[in-house]
Amino acid sequence: MNSSRRDFLRKAAVGVAGVAVGGSAVGMSAKSYSRIIGANDRISVAFMGCGRRVGAYYDAVKNRHNNVDLAYICDVMKSQRERVAQDLNRKVSGHAVLTSDIREVLADKKVDVIFNATPDHWHAPGAWMAMEAGKHVYLEKPCSHSPEEGELLVAFQKKFDRIVQMGNQQRSSPETIEIINDIHKGVIGDVYRAVAFYSNTRGRVPVPTPAPVPDGLDWELWQGPAPREDYRHDTWDYNWHWYGWKWGTAETGNNATHELDIARWALQVDYPEYVEVQAAKRHFLDDGWEMYDTMDASFRFPGNKIIVWDGKSRNGYKTYGTDRGTIIYGSEGSVYVDRNGYKLFDRGGKQVRDSKSATVEAGTALGGGGDMTDTHIVNFFDVIRGKASQLNSPIDMGAKSQMLTHYANIASRIGKSFDVDTETGRIFDREAMKLWSRTYEPGWEPRL
Numbered sequence: 044m045n046s047s048r049r050d051f052l053r054k055a056a057v058g059v060a061g062v063a064v065g066g067s068a069v070g071m072s073a074k075s076y077s078r079i080i081g082a083n084d085r086i087s088v089a090f091m092g093c094g095r096r097v098g099a100y101y102d103a104v105k106n107r108h109n110n111v112d113l114a115y116i117c118d119v120m121k122s123q124r125e126r127v128a129q130d131l132n133r134k135v136s137g138h139a140v141l142t143s144d145i146r147e148v149l150a151d152k153k154v155d156v157i158f159n160a161t162p163d164h165w166h167a168p169g170a171w172m173a174m175e176a177g178k179h180v181y182l183e184k185p186c187s188h189s190p191e192e193g194e195l196l197v198a199f200q201k202k203f204d205r206i207v208q209m210g211n212q213q214r215s216s217p218e219t220i221e222i223i224n225d226i227h228k229g230v231i232g233d234v235y236r237a238v239a240f241y242s243n244t245r246g247r248v249p250v251p252t253p254a255p256v257p258d259g260l261d262w263e264l265w266q267g268p269a270p271r272e273d274y275r276h277d278t279w280d281y282n283w284h285w286y287g288w289k290w291g292t293a294e295t296g297n298n299a300t301h302e303l304d305i306a307r308w309a310l311q312v313d314y315p316e317y318v319e320v321q322a323a324k325r326h327f328l329d330d331g332w333e334m335y336d337t338m339d340a341s342f343r344f345p346g347n348k349i350i351v352w353d354g355k356s357r358n359g360y361k362t363y364g365t366d367r368g369t370i371i372y373g374s375e376g377s378v379y380v381d382r383n384g385y386k387l388f389d390r391g392g393k394q395v396r397d398s399k400s401a402t403v404e405a406g407t408a409l410g411g412g413g414d415m416t417d418t419h420i421v422n423f424f425d426v427i428r429g430k431a432s433q434l435n436s437p438i439d440m441g442a443k444s445q446m447l448t449h450y451a452n453i454a455s456r457i458g459k460s461f462d463v464d465t466e467t468g469r470i471f472d473r474e475a476m477k478l479w480s481r482t483y484e485p486g487w488e489p490r491l
């Protein structure tokens with residue numbers, strides 16, 4: 044995409060109705076396209092990864108006020124890209140080509156935006172490949188698979204000057220923005236502690252056994268930047284989350300990202316000075332889940348502030364009354380906040396205010412999605428067009444929150460606590476620093 048087109052997109056206005064998606068491509072004629080008022084200010088988007096999360100983007104691309112074309116539906120599993128094409132048949136604008144190879148998408152100079160909803164090991168590499176190709180990126184959490192990848196993402200963003208929004212959509216919740224602003228203004232006094240939590244009832248997962256590659260799956264591309272191994276049963280379809288550290292980031296990377304981000308935002312802290320973790324596999328000890336499923340982590344920050352993570356993947360007891368959220372404590376009161384709104388309490392524990400969200404956003408349901416995601420995407424589009432001055436979750440901010448999940452995972456893997464450099468985020472422990480980066484398949488290493 045040349046500079047004049049980029050500049051034009053940043054200044055463009057909104058406005059056209061959607062047209063059809065059909066068969067293996069989504070179509071409208073060039074003649075019809077040329078008659079649409081404001082067609083040149085459309086943003087051309089591509090879906091990278093069509094698993095459970097992709098449905099969260101449907102409303103945003105279908106909404107005519109967002110003025111986008113769906114140019115590509117890319118997934119390494121044939122059935123998934125075909126399902127998305129069917130879901131969006133005649134509901135969106137554009138001529139969406141179905142492909143398994145993201146490199147084909149990135150080579151198309153007409154594509155402006157990549158929505159990256161791939162497995163974790165593809166998140167950062169897919170994002171920096173897109174930035175190198177001149178694309179803006181909506182990047183799902185976790186934004187990185189390792190601490191080093193978080194650093195690299197920020198470096199790539201600065202070098203290529205692309206707009207990169209991390210998909211921690213609660214940053215766009217009006218209620219969350221409101222109460223965090225009030226916390227920063229002193230509504231509960233001096234804040235000193237936050238408890239972030241998640242409770243789910245995930246069941247058994249299969250013990251992975253050698254198996255043929257499923258029909259329609261490009262296993263080579265699914266692995267992408269990860270070191271190669273033979274296929275094992277049911278790996279590609281979500282269970283990769285729990286099958287070791289080559290692909291996933293465990294539940295902390297998968298879900299703690301959201302609530303730890305809210306906690307860090309509320310306390311106005313960056314890197315912790317000390318990390319302590321207790322984690323273990325507590326349920327279905329004979330199943331294929333290779334990581335911890337229960338974690339208690341604490342992050343101590345300068346100024347005697349602390350963030351606690353209480354994560355229970357397979358025990359649905361709602362310790363704090365709901366299945367996920369964040370509690371912030373201050374010298375004069377406390378706040379409970381989640382995707383549904385917030386409650387404000389005085390120091391005596393009396394509720395003095397609440398605000399229930401008028402929008403709907405999924406909690407622990409696989410894939411999630413809802414009005415909050417839509418708002419987050421609109422903010423992303425508005426910044427690309429120059430209609431908004433800043434992203435609600437720019438990648439440099441998102442990468443700092445993601446670092447907390449990496450610290451917790453590293454501490455759990457080496458079985459000990461450690462100190463952190465609060466200026467650089469680097470860990471002082473040598474054993475921990477061995478896990479700072481990941482191993483790439485030869486030829487897939489980042490080159491900045």
